[in-house]
Amino acid sequence: MNQRKKATIRDVAEAAGVSIATVSKYINRQQSFSPSVEEKLRSAILDLGYSQNPAARSMVTGRTTAIGLAVMDISNPHYANVMKGANRVALANGYNLLVVDLEEKSTGVRELLEPLVLRTDGLIVSARIPKDVVDWLAELDKPVAFLGQPERQGVVSVGMDSVEVASLLAGYLAQQGFTRIGYVGYPRAAWNVERLRGLHAVLDPAGIELMEFNAEEPTSEAGERVAAKVLLRSDRPQAVIGCNDLVAIGLMTQARALGFRIPEDVAFAGIDNIPTSRYVTPALTTVDVFSEATGEAVMKQIISMVTDQPPSDELRRQPLLIVRDSAKRVSGDDIPAKAEELSKSEELGK
Amino acid sequence: MNQRKKATIRDVAEAAGVSIATVSKYINRQQSFSPSVEEKLRSAILDLGYSQNPAARSMVTGRTTAIGLAVMDISNPHYANVMKGANRVALANGYNLLVVDLEEKSTGVRELLEPLVLRTDGLIVSARIPKDVVDWLAELDKPVAFLGQPERQGVVSVGMDSVEVASLLAGYLAQQGFTRIGYVGYPRAAWNVERLRGLHAVLDPAGIELMEFNAEEPTSEAGERVAAKVLLRSDRPQAVIGCNDLVAIGLMTQARALGFRIPEDVAFAGIDNIPTSRYVTPALTTVDVFSEATGEAVMKQIISMVTDQPPSDELRRQPLLIVRDSAKRVSGDDIPAKAEELSKSEELGK
DNA sequence: TTGAAAGCGCTAACAA
């Protein structure tokens, strides 16, 4: 069955008594064959254990049947789930996934991506990379789809609208009756300004104060680190939005360590709806951005670009508010610093 | 700078006025050159934006400078962190990572792995794949390193000793004074029997009863689903070990939903020390298996195999017990087998 | 339906 040395198309041709061209056409299902040839080919391939050498094929066709995926941080469950979706669609279509974890780096990114361009037919890249790298990619003679909206027009991007996501959350918090809301952002991300825009768009008209803070990284650890700054102050926000669930969970954990009751003393909400958010206490209110479906969608998109097919009519999904316990307006009591107007609207009972 | 068509080695040779062999040697740093040639090469490559075609190179050298990584479930933070470590070492050594998420499948695994073998110089594969696939891989003419110990001798494997991990945890729980301990395993994993062995090795001599349960999958959801079966019984265990943190967290969450106080009524412990385990309430006692370091180690290992270097003298790391609140023996009283009583837990007073 | 032959871009002898 298995030879010591990999069988080549030539070995198959010889074993089957046909030319290599015929073998090539056979394995690529490019035409029909006489039954006798077909059978000989089938068995020759089988007992030589032959399989195509992708490098050789790639050389002449110029295609690799591989897609590159570059994410900011694979240990962020959002990205892991994007990858899960992308992986599924890639495998189903006969593509392999070349993955690069950027580890939240902002320098040397292009050097990391460079090897991918020759090795793949198309690239999926987080929009959160430096602008010059986005530009370089966009100018490349290779299909690229961005995860999220980069600071550049005219590129393909898949993912939620950041403004919308933020507005959705702001709307809910406003409706809960919070009047002073904190946002812990991550200024190095392109979406940060959009989030802020979405927040302001809803909160400003409602006369709700928005306090802006920044995390050093979009991680739980960074959330923990910034918590004291956000919470230990006379004008402490009544509700705090983390720029993602990880940050929110870090904030919430540290808030509890500082002695705050959640959500009575301070409420929390996140963005992404990572699996963990359901298992923390209290369960985290968040916005589902459908990470896995996003991964599937972006992979479908890049594959259709690569194969010159019309883009899949995957409609842009709407973000979905996930109401859990961490951001319920439970009591109207003290929380002061100054006066707290109770009697705000209390629509959602439970 | 950037041509419409990718520049080839021939273009560079022409632009620099040298032969393609010289260019090849130059880009592979195989010898030294006269200053004039060196300079011409440098600038020609630069302004043609040339880069090596990996497929072409691979064809003649037979090497791909890519490593395959197949994990059971990339949304399990353990695997995501293994991948993070592997990614880091791979990139640092000029290798690219071809990743396959097996999605906990147990059929068709070989078909998923097959394309990787021709595309990579070596493979890192979870030991939790079907035995026949392990055998196939082991017989392959390609370096393979397993993540964890598969049911087969004589293969390279990196990761914690499952017996040891289980014993460590059992030792702690015994020391805490628990006398009836539950283990929620995942029978389809090769490590399951070893875990059991490690547990029994410690608990049996101590006269501690071990109750065995199984989760349908190694996930939090499966943990939640099995919780009732584990807990709603007259001989309820005083402490429950999840076969990984995910399962333990699911169990714990559902236990709380069922009205149990943790760890007073029932204690929990997991295995892996995924980041989340620190953020649940109460924080989960677990065993650190150093996922990320494992990823680094296994990648170093496979690279040294691929390059015929002596295996890195990475010593096998010991698992580390992480004591947190979920498994502290708080009350010595007799956990009643029936109803729950007492007031609610007031936890943090503030 | 089948085959011959020309490369794809590169490396590695071997020569010069």
Place this chain on the structure above:
DNA sequence: TTGTTAGCGCTTTCAA
């Protein structure tokens, strides 16, 4: 130090 050349395994005209 530099160049010539023979392939690596495959696909793809173009003929037969």
